[in-house]
Amino acid sequence: VLELVAALHPTPAVAGWPVDPALAYIAAEEGIDRDRYAGPVGWVDADGNGTWAVGIRSAIVDGAVARLYAGVGVVADSDPQAELAETEAKLQAVLSAIVRP
Known part of the structure; x- marks a missing residue:
């Protein structure tokens, strides 16, 4: 497997x-x-x-440092601003999962 x-x-x-x-x-x-x-x-x-x-959404945490990853499906007729907004929303979800208030 x-x-x-x-x-x-x-x-x-x-x-x-x-x-x-x-x-x-x-x-x-x-x-x-x-x-x-x-x-x-x-x-x-x-x-x-x-x-x-x-x-497709992940984070690598090393002590107090985190590297966040997220992506979107870009195709020929994608709207760059909409794709950026979607990426930011996905990154925020990852960030919310690792940051404690």
Whole structure:
């Protein structure tokens, strides 16, 4: 099961298609390491039962520092302002989950 999960990462929905040139473009344009963003999140038991999802909203917390990740599906007719607003809303949800009042 883990081999299948690894083979499906990253999904074309997150990386683009074809995957290899899309990943090269993302690496050159973003200038940051996506680290665990959009990685597989799930579980598997000794019998091979499990559930997996793509972690499109996540945070890596190291002491008092957190790196937040979120994304949106950008297509040819996407409205950049609407996509930015959606990304900010998703990041706020992640931030709310890790910051205590």
